[in-house]
Amino acid sequence: MTKERLQSISLEELEDLARKQGYDFTGATDRDRAALTEFVLENFKELEREREEENNLSIRVEQSKYQVTERETADGAGADAFPIEKRYNQTRVVFMVRDPNWAYAYWDLDNNLMEKLKKNTDEDQLVLRVHDVELIDFTGSNANSLFDIPIQIDDTSWYIYLPNQNCSYILELGIITEDKYRCLARSNLIRTPRNGFSDNFPSVDQDLAFDLLSGFDTFEGIGSSRAIPQRILAVPRE
């Protein structure tokens, strides 16, 4: 994000960017523009610095491959030249594992269902139902445990914190009407990875020194990644 780019967008878009950064400047006028641009730019720089610090060595080296200019792009034709669908008119939920604690889900509702739900939103609560299905053949009602995440009709994706590592989960997109739950779509099964060693040893005399020799003490790990993964976006995208 550069100053030139910020100067080229509308005041509304600028306000929108500030909002995404967590600041409300609704009602800004052209007179505020310069200050607002400065403010948004400063925030982006801060965010960039933070992101930079997050990057490990492999990522930094890889990043250098794409560093040929300080400006973002020299090319005039933007992404607008390529309109793509926002939704696909189908009722479906997909679950993707991200790390030992977080998974990402995206979903879609077909147009009929969407219309119906929009009509009676007061009585219905859309939910994501997360089932722990470790070591079971899931039938829809036999999960080891489950929890619900209420969502709004306009939501399309969510990051979900999962309590157990090395564990299988299935997600359902469902609707609760007067305490009755109905499943609208069921996801694929995912399995969260480990964030540590297995207790299964190949032999009784396992030499634990290899854990250290293999550099386990320098493993960055995900211990500190409780922060919500839905970070502020660098560019308005759709």
Next chain:
Amino acid sequence: MGYLSLVLHWHLPFVRHPEYPQFLEEDWFFEALSETYIPLLSIFERLQAEGVRYRITLSISPTLAEMFKDEFLQNRYLAYLDRMIELARLEVRRTSEDPKTNPLARMYLHRFQECRRAFKDRYHCNLLDALIRLERSDLVDLITSTATHCFLPLFQVVPQVVKAQMEVAVQTHVGNFGSYPKGFWLPECGYYPGVEEYLKEKNLSYFFLETHGILFAEQRPRYGVYAPLYCPNMVAAFGRDPESAKSVWSSQDGYPGDPVYREFYRDIGYDLPVEYLKPFLPDGNVRVSTGIKYHAITGPGDQKRLYNPQAAEKKVVEHAEHFVTARIDQCRRLSARMDRPPLIVCPFDAELFGHWWFEGPQWLEIVLRRVAAEQDSISLTTPGQYLSQHPEQQVAQPCFSSWGNKGYAEVWLEGSNDWVYRHLHQQALRMSELAHRFPKENGLRNRALNQALREMLLAEASDWAFIMKTGTTVPYAVRRTREHIYNFTRIYNSLMTNTLRQEWFLEVEGRNNIFPKIDYRSCVS
């Protein structure tokens, strides 16, 4: 006694824009050619000519291999080199009164001229032949990676993508190199349990993992990362050694961050007046890196000393010797606890050498020479060679992992880039739908189906999600993702309704012309 296995992964995404007279992002390829690919090949050939018996594994991504042989890009690279040579000449003139900078300007002029000579006269503009010769001489093992550098763990729900990425990769590799790849580079070392099934289907016998992919296996690895694990289906997984990795990768504690080495970020493209640089800048005003960099890393802060090549050369010898001594010492420590020779696996992005770390190729050359001379305590090997000598290894399921931040998938799945997967998964489902609906087609429709597959693969490149996350040239990455999804969808819709617009289609087919022999019938299930 132990083994050292060096693995260099060569990759750039497919960037080719004949629709523009000059295109900034094509410089990724040109810079890497001048700074990394040509220098590395020259080293490998020099060592071979001198009879040094080294062994190294090179993973050449299919997109990069396709760009190597693309005549349009070859010509553009020559034009790029001509511009750089002219700029370097101007620099020699501009600095003629400055005895400190002038030798550096001359060094760059010489480098660009050498590059041009090698590219044009020695390689006849196509690096593939040189790679083939090296493999035939048995010094180099060539392996492949997914067709377009797709980060596989995020495509588990659409296994047809995983299959197509591997199928196209293997076909392209065989077509380009005339040999079958024995192993496979999982892009970003991105692994999920089960991906080995698709590797096995393609007769690919090994791959590489980040350290904890091995350490956190279902069963504790007997020898840590110092011996491979077989997955339950007997495809072998080699884990990255963290100790050696740290010394080479780290820009702070590692070799590349030494104050005498050349600084990556300071470039005359940013330092000199636009007026002077004008003829060499895109649109005459966009500041870009030129590769001409006069400063040394020096230390923190903006005050940088001038680069001193002699001091850097001395340091690079020191660092290479340190690396070899440290590996020998590491082997000794490990051997004491193992019933077989330890194996130290060092995978790197090739572009680390030369592009990021200017002196990197020299360092690598010295390391190869020294280790090749050290027959008794350590020897160079490749995973294929190691497995044939030590076929018995522990069997255990490795752990989901990557070498990205924090070790899992978060670089490629976060707020800036998560939106792509909905579309990428959808187009994979649609591609399968097309393949079932049109199992056997001829003429234009056949070409349209093949182009749909190309567009699908190009959209799946992990480079785009990576760039969205790391923040360099984001609009280009967004544009490329949308462009390929758009092209795919348009072809899909036209085929479904039998309304393909020939003029538009031919233009797209001519531009995104990667994988000319692709055949959707053998690649999509």
